[in-house]
Amino acid sequence: MALAAPTALAEPAGQSGQAVPAASGSALGVANGARLQLRWELQRKPAGAQLPQGGTPARFILTNCDRQPLPGSGWSLYFTGIDRMPAGAQSGGLVLEQVAGGLFRLRPGPDFQGLAPGQTLEFAYRHNDSVFMPSRSPGGPYLVYDAAPDAGVSLQYTVATLTEPAQRGKVGSPHSAVSPEDTYWRNARADLLPASNVPPVLPTPLRLQPGASRLALAGRPNISAPAALANEAALARSLFPATLAASGGPPLRLTVGAVEGHASSEAYRLTISAAGGIDIVGNSAAGIAHGVQTLRDLMPLPGAAAPALPELTIVDAPRFGYRGFMLDVARNFHGKETVFKWLDLMARFKLNKFHFHLTDDEGWRIEIAGLPELTTIGAVRGHSAKPGVRLQPAYGSGPDPRDASGSGYYTRADYKEIVRYAAARHIEVIPEVEMPGHARAAVQAMESRYHRLKSAGSRDAARYLLNDLDDRSEYVSAQLFNDNVINPGLESSYTFVEHVVRELAALHREAGAPMKTIHMGGDELANGAWEKSPASLAMMRKHGLETSADLWDYFYDRVDAIVCKYGMVTSGWEELAARKTTVDGASKLIPNPRFTRNGFIAYVWNNTPGAEDLAYRLANAGYDIVLTPVTRMYFDMAHNANPEEHGVNWGAYVELDTVYDFAPLDIMKDAPEAARVGKDRLTEYGKRRVRGIQANLFSETARDPARLDYLVMPRMAALAERAWAAAPDWTTTADPAKAAALHRSAWSGFVNALGQRVLPRLDLEGEGLAYRIAPPGLVLDNGRVLANHVLPGMTLRYTRDGSDPTPASSPVAGPIAERGMIRVAAFDRKRRRGPVASIESR
Known part of the structure; x- marks a missing residue:
């Protein structure tokens, strides 16, 4: 499908995309976009009003604060959104149009008379979906005049405070x-533990045998390790603060050797003895690194008056060999320093697979030698009137191509540095190249390359072309695009795939960490794609393929052959291992028998209603799987439906205990018995196919590192507990009462460890991690206010006059007997405050 002028955006005069003088409006005698104020707000449903199911009434309020008028025609107000919006809606003399994907605009209708200085207009409409979270509000608005079509000027923009979920009161x-x-x-399901009873290590080790004494840390240790363990020795050395004497500390020995009873290369044994010092033995360097991270957990918190370590022996090994975290940098870009921070945190929690979501519709984030357009076009978002220069704005990135989250990529040198950094921490980087859907950035970049070379007379112009220019297929992707698909009928598509796979494999080799697998996407190909493509239809005739599902198989047969050619195994989302069919007229995914012998690794996210057992059906059919269910392991999901929470909610709400309570081998454990009827359970054969679990962070709503921090931590600690620690007793105990008691004990230990030890250590070590501080819980009890927190041990402070608590406010030391509007908040060791909860005590 060819580029359409409104959907691709072109080179402005100047570097910023905002430098055309006429963009200010003053030279045209019209309002300067920078002096327009735009406000977006939800509207409360009028009493007794019946609105269509799922709709959300909302409005834009536009105020002209300039001395010049906003004219009655000749302009467009662009903005981006995550949700579908009612294209064609009219209000206030304006018309709402969809440009492409999540880019929309308001344009003057025939009756619009303009907006004089000081005037305000309202555009009222109804969102197609229920919207009550600020992260789902429209973003990045800017004004473009027809007389200066390349110049977009950002507006002053505010989103009204959202005060209530759409479903308030619906039990x-x-x-x-x-x-x-x-x-x-909810918080009361855990007990506050005395410091002596708080588990000393997270994730929970297999066996911990305490000793009777303590090893005093009179100075920094004398570390002995072979040269091959230089990284692990450096890590161990970094655990001991500079405030300790330079010498006089205990011996610390790092040794590769057998850990009895454990075949995992990541197994280790840690021994701390008052008489003999510290010994860490691992089946490999990775095991030793995990032992050093356990030693970090056992270290006294910074500032301890008489630092010492407990005597003990720990023997430990992981439950799953695959313990992953996926970071999406395509939707919103995050630089390598942010990646380094999360690799460090992954290592702390003994996670070992970094799934790097590098490409998607809204961005291509890795430099590929020989294909510069992938980054000069596919890694840049901003406004333009001409096709083929850069991608359109998305997720609030606005008109400026210098926007740090909309534009950016890793150079080849950057990427190799990331791979080396991960390898030094025993983390495997698994890059993802999304295809055949979710590929708009690549499709547009390669079409631009084609047009450029063709106009220059090149005979090789179509060598990497990814879309059939005569394709008239009709489809709408999950992100509302109709031009985001790689076409399997073009030989150039396979030439492109091989070029990218070869270059990525070369980068890993040059970094000293050869790839074992590459993630080749496969997610959410829209229904209808390819069906009216002459190239695809010709390919189907040539190979005797009857349906688009057969063409899908053909495509991934060839992709897999390319991956295997470079010595790797193909990974991808579950659709690689599944086949679309219908049952009683409804769409259904079933295991695809075609690829069971190819060794595909399927990452299974879909456990939504009707597909709760899909992962198990695939494993039972012979596919190796990684469990990454949306209802448990998507960290871009908001914690709950309250408007102050950030994230999306299309799949679930994911609280800390939602992650912790995940039973990987019994994914429907918490479901009612009726919901389990007819659902497949894992066979013994299928259990052997479960490689491990992974959490995903798609970055649609995460434009800055602090937002990543909030969404990922401390949920990452719960991921680690499920991925590393042995199956907890409460998941296998048949007696419900006993299982509940075991769960309460284990959950209490986990949250107390987080609140009293893990997060305070991150605070005191100055990691700069803006993790989520949850709001406290409050109830009235016989005229007193009781307060608690999901992480017992967090400091709670309160006021009684309706003001927000500060670090100087009174601490909560028990029931609050004062009267008034009681407001309570939790504070971390850096005096950072979480959300405030209120309750009136009379």
Whole structure:
């Protein structure tokens, strides 16, 4: 499908995309976009009004604060959104149009008379979906005049404070408001433990045998390790603060050797003895690194008056060989320093697979030698009137191609540095190249290359072309695109795939960490794609293929052959291992028998209603799988439906205990018995196919590192607990009462360790991690206010006059007997405050 002028955006005069003088409006005698104020807000449903199911009434309020008028025609106000919006809606004399994907615009209708200085207009409409979270509000608005079509000027923009979920009061709705009382009773499922009873290590080790004494840390240790363990020795050395004497500390020995009873290369044994010092033995360097991270957990918190370590012996090994975290840098870009930070945190929690989501519709983030357009076009978002220069704005990135989250990529040198950094921490980098859907950045970049070379007379112009220019297929992707698909009917598509795979494999070899697998996408190919493509239809006739599902198989047969050619195994989302079919007229995914012998690794995210057992069906059919269910392991999901929470909610809400309670080998353990009827369970054969688990962070709503911090931590600690620690007793105990007691004990240990030891250490070590501080729970009890927190041991402070608590406010030391509007918040060791909860005590 060819580029359409409104959907691809072109080179402005100047570097910023905002430098055309006429963009200010002053030279045209019209309003300067920078002096327009735009406000977006939800509208409360009028009493007794019946609105269509799922709709959300909302409005834009535009105020002209300039001395010049906004004319009655000749301009467009662009903005981006995550949700579908009612294209064609009219209000206030304006018309709402979809440009492409999530890019929309308001344009003057025939009756619009203009907006004089000081005037305000309202554009009222109804969102197609239920929207009550600020992260799902429209973003990045800018004004473009027809007379200066390449110049977009950002508006002053505010989103009104959202005060309530759409489903407030609907008991049992997943979108119901979560009150301070709800939070209190949820938090009450854990007990506050004395410091002596807090588990000393997370994730929980297999065996911990305490000793009777303590090893005093009179100075920094004398570390002995072979040269091959230089990285691990440096890590161990970094655990001991500079405030300790330079010498006089205990011996610390690092040794590769057999850990009895454990075949895993990541197994280790840690021994701390008052008489003999510290010994860490691992089946490999990776095992030793994990032992050093356990030693970090055992170290006294910074500032301890008389630092010492407990005597003990720990023997440990992981439950799963695959313990992953996926970071999406395509939707919103994050630089290599942010990647380094998360690799360090992964290593702390003994995670070992970094799934690097490098490409998608909205960005291509890796430099590929020989294909510069992938980054000069595919890695840049911003406004333009001409096709083929850069990608359109998305996820609030606005008109400026210098926007740090909309534009950016890793150079070849950057990428190799990331791979080396990960390898030094025993983390495997698994790059993902999304295809055949979710590929708009690549498709547009390669079409631009084609047009450039063709106009220059090149005979090789179509060598890497990814789309059939005569394709008239009709489809809409999950992100609302109709031009984001690589075409399997073009030989140039396979030439492109091989070029990218070869270059990525070369980067890993040059970094000293050869790839074992590469993730080749496969996610969410829209229905209808390819069906009216002459190239695809010709390929189907040539190879005797009857349906687009057969063409899918053909495509991935060839992709897999390319991956195997470079000595790797193909990984991808579950659709690689599944086949679309229909049952009773409804779409259904079933295991695809074609690829069971190819060794595909399927990452299974879809456990939505109707597909709860898909992962198990694939494993039982012979596919190796990585469990990454959306309802448990998508860290871009908001914690709950309260408007102050950040994230998306299309799949679930994911609280800390939602992650912790995940039972990988019994994914429907918490479901009602009726919901389990007819669902497949894992066979013994299938259990052997479960490689491990992974959490995903798609970055649509995460434009800055602090937002990543908030969404990932401390949920990453719960991921680690499920991925590393042995199956907890409460998942295998048949007696419900006993299982509940075991769960309460284990959950109490986990949250106390986080609140009293893990997060305070991150604070005191100055990691700069803006992790989520949850709001406290509050209830009234006989005239007193009871307060608690999901992480017992977090400092709670309160006021009684309705003001927000500060670090100087009174600490909560028990029931609060004062009267008034009681407001409570939690604070970390850096005096950073979490959300405030309120309750009135009379």
